[in-house]
Amino acid sequence: MNDVIVAAHRWLQQTRGTAFNPNQAHLPVRALSQVAQAYLLFTTSPVLTLQKCANEGDFSINRRNASCYETSVLTPTQLAHLTATLGRGQVTALPIAFSTQWPASVKPSVRSNVKLAIS
Amino acid sequence: MTQTIEVGMLGLGTVGSGVVMRLTQAATKIEQTQGIRLHLAAVAVHHLNAPRAVTLPIGTRLTDKIATVVTDPHIQIVIEVMGTLATAEAAIVAALQHGKSVITANKDLIATAGPRLIALAQRQQCDLFYEASVAGGIPILRTLTDSYATDQVQQVAGIINGTANYILSAMTATGATYAEALAAAQRAGYAEADPTNDVSGLDTTYKLMILSQFAFGQGLTISQIQPQGITMITAAACQQAAQSGWQVKLLAQAQLQVGQLYCRVAPVAVPNTLALSQINGVQNGVAVRSQAIGQSLYTGPGAGARRPPIAS
Numbered sequence: 001m002n003d004v005i006v007a008a009h010r011w012l013q014q015t016r017g018t019a020f021n022p023n024q025a026h027l028p029v030r031a032l033s034q035v036a037q038a039y040l041l042f043t044t045s046p047v048l049t050l051q052k053c054a055n056e057g058d059f060s061i062n063r064r065n066a067s068c069y070e071t072s073v074l075t076p077t078q079l080a081h082l083t084a085t086l087g088r089g090q091v092t093a094l095p096i097a098f099s100t101q102w103p104a105s106v107k108p109s110v111r112s113n114v115k116l117a118i119s
Numbered sequence: 120m121t122q123t124i125e126v127g128m129l130g131l132g133t134v135g136s137g138v139v140m141r142l143t144q145a146a147t148k149i150e151q152t153q154g155i156r157l158h159l160a161a162v163a164v165h166h167l168n169a170p171r172a173v174t175l176p177i178g179t180r181l182t183d184k185i186a187t188v189v190t191d192p193h194i195q196i197v198i199e200v201m202g203t204l205a206t207a208e209a210a211i212v213a214a215l216q217h218g219k220s221v222i223t224a225n226k227d228l229i230a231t232a233g234p235r236l237i238a239l240a241q242r243q244q245c246d247l248f249y250e251a252s253v254a255g256g257i258p259i260l261r262t263l264t265d266s267y268a269t270d271q272v273q274q275v276a277g278i279i280n281g282t283a284n285y286i287l288s289a290m291t292a293t294g295a296t297y298a299e300a301l302a303a304a305q306r307a308g309y310a311e312a313d314p315t316n317d318v319s320g321l322d323t324t325y326k327l328m329i330l331s332q333f334a335f336g337q338g339l340t341i342s343q344i345q346p347q348g349i350t351m352i353t354a355a356a357c358q359q360a361a362q363s364g365w366q367v368k369l370l371a372q373a374q375l376q377v378g379q380l381y382c383r384v385a386p387v388a389v390p391n392t393l394a395l396s397q398i399n400g401v402q403n404g405v406a407v408r409s410q411a412i413g414q415s416l417y418t419g420p421g422a423g424a425r426r427p428p429i430a431s
Contacts, residue, residue: 001142002258005149009155020237027379028380097368102377
């Protein structure tokens with residue numbers, strides 16, 4: 001209804017056709033799932049199997065509940081290895097919101113002046 | 120002095136009936152506070168003799184010909200609430216070509232055909248508004264446009280599908296299975312008979328595509344978002360997560376990071392410490408983080424929150 005009121009005012013004020021989203025960008029788009037982040041795992045796999053996976057994959061897993069585990073930050077490769085090891089269908093991995101570990105930004109290379117002795 | 124605006128409407132289903140009721144109930148207030156009288160001149164429907172949830176005001180013309188509404192020279196604003204894709208797009212195009220301002224809540228259409236409809240509206244010097252296409256009762260698009268005009272949005276994260284949130288909330292609270300929670304949502308009128316778009320994450324994806332345009336100026340595609348739905352989530356997972364400090368939510372996210380936009384629509388575990396985790400049932404919530412304001416949370420009912428129950 002608010003849109004109708006705004007449109008009506010713009011019609012009466014003869015300002016219609018001017019209220020468009022001015023925000024335009026051309027950004028590279030990436031999948032958030034391809035960034036390292038922590039997960040909640042739901043699995044009935046034995047704890048020892050999970051610990052072995054974690055040790056091999058160099059990450060940590062903490063049991064939170066009967067079959068619920070919290071992982072440290074995992075890369076997509078580590079997550080893929082974990083789910084492959086446990087077997088597809090044997091584990092549900094839910095990303096923990098806002099746990100993302102962002103890749104370090106590429107810093108511009110530092111250039112310093114080199115003083116040359118010219119004889 | 121009160122000035123009259125002639126309004127035409129396309130569709131008279133659940134949403135259209137709601138619009139007629141609001142136009143009737145709020146007429147006096149709109150006249151008093153805005154100085155505008157909105158006169159519903161004509162409504163186009165598919166079947167003239169279908170049963171209606173509302174009685175049209177005296178003087179409102181009911182027609183089964185869309186063209187008579189969108190080409191009527193007296194009608195200034197067209198409200199599209201048909202909810203289809205091809206027919207709705209053709210009707211909106213015709214309305215814009217005839218100089219009407221158009222209001223629509225058709226998120227599927229705006230997400231997929233928005234750029235060309237907006238371009239047409241600009242060429243025709245008409246308005247095309249679609250605030251209700253995202254998060255129903257939360258005026259988030261206008262907020263992003265106006266209130267963040269001088270700010271830089273860094274992240275939007277939203278629970279923007281009431282059906283999915285109702286199902287996940289019920290599974291968490293009662294231990295109901297996915298099928299049971301979906302059936303309850305359908306009985307309560309919060310889920311369609313075919314809930315595919317809601318539970319597959321597609322509806323949320325369409326809304327994120329629109330949100331991204333307003334938050335970052337960046338169009339997104341379905342293939343970039345690759346939505347994941349909630350159909351594989353179990354009640355046991357929801358309840359164990361809740362007992363351990365997280366709520367399972369179908370979350371739409373877009374985040375600007377070092378000049379790149381990262382996006383996702385998927386079920387995630389939201390920490391109980393975050394206000395978003397407390398958005399339950401058919402409520403919607405959109406968290407915005409920006410450079411100047413920091414973190415803000417906008418909550419309210421989703422589009423389907425006041426939907427009447429489906430007759431069984």
